[in-house]
Amino acid sequence: MEAALRPPVVDTTAFGWARRRLFATPVDTIVTLCFGAVVVWVALRIVDWTLISALWSLEDGQTCRDAAGACWAVIEARGRLILFGLYPYEEHWRSTLACLAIVATMALSCVPWFWSLKRLPALWIGGFVTFVVLMHGGVFGLSVVTTEQWGGLSLTVFIFCSVAVIGMPMSIGLALARRSKLPVVRHVTSVFIDLFRSVPLLTILFTAAVVIPLTVPDWAQGDKLGRVIFAFAIFFACYQAEIIRSGMQAIPPGQEEAAAALGMKYWSRVFDILLPQAFRNSLPATINQFVITFKETSIVTIIGFFEIMASANAAVGTGEWGAQYVEVYFFVGAVYFLFVFGLSRYGAYLEKRARLTHA
Amino acid sequence: MMKRFTSALAGAALAAAVSAPVLAASGETVKTIQDRDSLLCTGHNGSYLGFAEVDDKGKWTGFDIEFCKALATAILGSPDKLQIIPVSWAQRFPALQSGDIDVIIKVTGWTMGRDTELGLQFARPYFIGPTNILTRAELGATSAADLEGGVFCINAGTSIERIVADYMGAKGISYEALNFEKAEELRSALYAGRCDALAGFGPFLAATRFNAPNPDDFVILDEVLALEPEGIAARQGDDNFIDVINWMVSALLMAEEHGITQANVDEMRANPPSSSIGRLLGATPGIGDRLGLSNDWAYNMIKAVGNYGEIYDRTVGEGSPYKLPRGLNNLWSKGGLHYTLVLD
Structure with a gap:
């Protein structure tokens, strides 16, 4: 008789999922970190342009030239x-x-x-x-x-x-x-x-x-x-x-x-x-x-x-x-x-x- | 400035037009306009910088639009008796032939093909369109020759491409062309420093400079690569209508020559300083009868839109964001190419 195989233990928390899917091997870890950095950088740039540095309306004498990001006054x-x-x-x-x-x-x-x-x-x-x-x-x-x-x-x-x-x-x-x-x-x-x-x-x-x-x-x-x-x-x-x-x-x-x-x-x-x-x-x-x-x-x-x-x-x-x-x-x-x-x-x-x- | 593809389409449409009977009545345009009590004039499918723009409230403004207003006032007595029909570049000629519009006032160059094969009749040029060069101020260039070996940003598929090639070829100046399809791309390329110079239609360059992060970084060279006389076009075979347009343009120029403005036109009419001003403003009859219009048409027109110089300043010149110098569009007495016809 064979001993019954124990069901694999699966860590279903987000942490476990990340370790399985993103950081399983050193190569995985490097790829994840590189692409993650690019995604975060692009997202930050977009958020910065559209929201943080954006000018929402123009005060007296202000023009869109003063906007570091988007100029939503348009x-x-x-x-x-x-x-x-x-x-x-x-x-x-x-x-x-x-x-x-x-x-x-x-x-x-x-x-x-x-x-x-x-x-x-x-x-x-x-x-x-x-x-x-x-x-x-x-x-x-x-x-x-x-x-x-x-x-x-x-x-x-x-x-x-x-x-x-x-x-x-x-x-x-x-x-x-x-x-x-x-x-x-x-x-x-x-x-x-x-x-x-x-x-x-x-x-x-x-x-x-x-x-x-x-x-x-x-x-x-x-x-x-x-x-x-x-x-x-x-x-x-x-x-x-x-x-x-x-x-x-x-x-x-x-x-x-x-x-x-x-x-x-x-x-x-x-x-x-x-x-x-x-x-x-x-x-x-x-x-x-x-x-x-x-x-x-x-x-x-x-x-x-x-x-x-x-x-x-x-x-x-x-x-x-x-x-x-x-x-x-x-x-x-x-x-x-x-x-x-x-x-x-x-x-x-x-x-x-x-x-x-x-x- | 028309794109090749759309011009091919327009050509196809007109080929169909020529083979079919032209339905719009010719020879009686003025009467048609008077019966309708409204002039159908060209707008744009979007905005065309300085010439046909839409303001915040959806109203048309611009140099071409002012001429539409002037013509409406000359024929119907009021600048409000005007409908601006938005048409694209490709659409303007077939739209005129089919009677969707009465007249084309849309920075339209007077070319032989349009004058003959397309069945248009042009009135005297009302604007002289120069092709200029906009360059980075730091290069210190004062003429095209100083830009030897430089990179030129050019709008792909337009007549500018050919004009630059011809001009530079004739002068033996080498350059590298960088072509872009859209005006926005051209501009960003220039602002980003991808090219040393941008060749294009004068008013477009003025707007490009105005919109630059720092306008002082750019200069427009005085050198003119090519000229395109822009005329007001109507259907072939209507002499009276062409007369009206010619005299409308002439009256606007004459008003400027004699210092008649929107502000002082009433005074000038009450006490004309010369007999020709009296005739122009209708104090002495004649200017209207001979065209089939009322004798005060020129007075009404100047009262409504001002003289040529006022229109220019308000829309593309000093009073506008573009600050386009008068240059060749000044009166002959001030170094330009415009002159008035003789009002006898």
Whole structure:
């Protein structure tokens, strides 16, 4: 008989973990100390620049030259310009409310209770109507603000949401059409998707904003912002369609055949069997696509829209604040981070939820 | 100063424009503006130092914007009857052709290609854009030749690259170019001492110097590497509109020549010291009728924005952070290149 092996003694305290993982051998110790020193040094530099040596506001006669670290006074002076762009100063409250309305809509549509074919469209129509009424005005005694004057964070969030909301259903349609049994539908969709994917986004947006007014009669042009959002949405849909299609390919064909054998109709098979699983399969890639799209909204500066990146450039593009671009980019970076990090966390939550319900 | 990629895009858009019928009405721009009761003028997608900036309250200011205001006042009687449409460099020409804007006042160089192939018509230059050199004061250089063998920071993909190469090549001065994509990178490189000199558009250099940790460490050399006459551009085929713009610029210069300012314009109009000033300010009719405008347009304009010198000082000159010397943008009588047309 062999003597039973005693279970290894594991020191589970932080000290024990550190000794096991960081200081097990002399080489480990050296590596830990070297990298630890670098990390601490960088962290201290950042904390020093952003907080300790930073100048938060300017006293009389002080300038940003006096700051040893960051000069956050630029955000105090130019922050409203960055957040609201060219929107009329007295009406900034409208832009704030509109932005909150659309962010609230975004947040609510993340709640599973809203995930039905009736509730979700109703929520988004409500959100968009609120946004446009507040931003554009012209009703309830609000003065009219044309889309040329929209700007800053509200515009960035609006473009992102519109692109996602218009693009998602479009992408599902394209994905289904590309799997269609009808050769004409299948081939036309393939060509369409490949065509849009092979052209840079910038070119598509430039065409929508600048070339269409030259070639299409006035009455058919619509608003410039509308055209750009629609073009962006098509671009988004072409990429997203392929992501959803990959999610569909991963489902064994037997499932659909079995459903058909049971007499389920096409749309029932799509909505009850295909799409729920396709979404789950393609979730990581979809979140990726959303994050990319959020960041790509800054491309619209090239066609003269004052979204947050353009207004940040406007904020530092003066003699007075020209040296404070690092602070301003830092600020804008933090705003982007807030949204993108929120999106990724939400994606992680969805994945966990999918695992729980469909284990 | 336009980037190659965006100019390629603009070219593609205009190729489409030329093949398609141009929809914006030409020949009647002034009437279109009057019917709309608002002038659509160019802004920027961001800020362009000194020329089109956005203030803390989201209002446009700057040299180009003042000219937009002057034109709006000349045609419509008030500087507020103006909408500044933000457009990027690449977008300005197609935007003009499609009628999104009425006029381009956006530091736009008068080049042959733009004048002919792009279907633009330029009015007389309203700004002479020099390419200069900003260098470290400690080097003691007074001309480009003193910077022999030095490192030049240059904005990649802009016309500056070619201008510097041509100029230095012609003079046989060797140099090392260090290219950067963004203005911020250029500046930090200079401040950090990675280059001895920065070549660029005069106003940009003035701003770079102003923003330096210690502006006295840097000097702008008087030497001019190249000149770019910046003109106000409108659609081809509208002579009357071009006339209005030419006389607007001329009236602003004439006001400066005769010492007419925003402050004394009322007095000058009540007691014109000479008959030509009387004609300019509309005390004697003629200046408006012949252009299809009101006879007091020049008076209104000077009352609203001041004369050329006042606009310059307020936006890019001594009264601004940039302190850009008048240089070639002075009147001919003070050593510059600007002159007035004859008001008969």
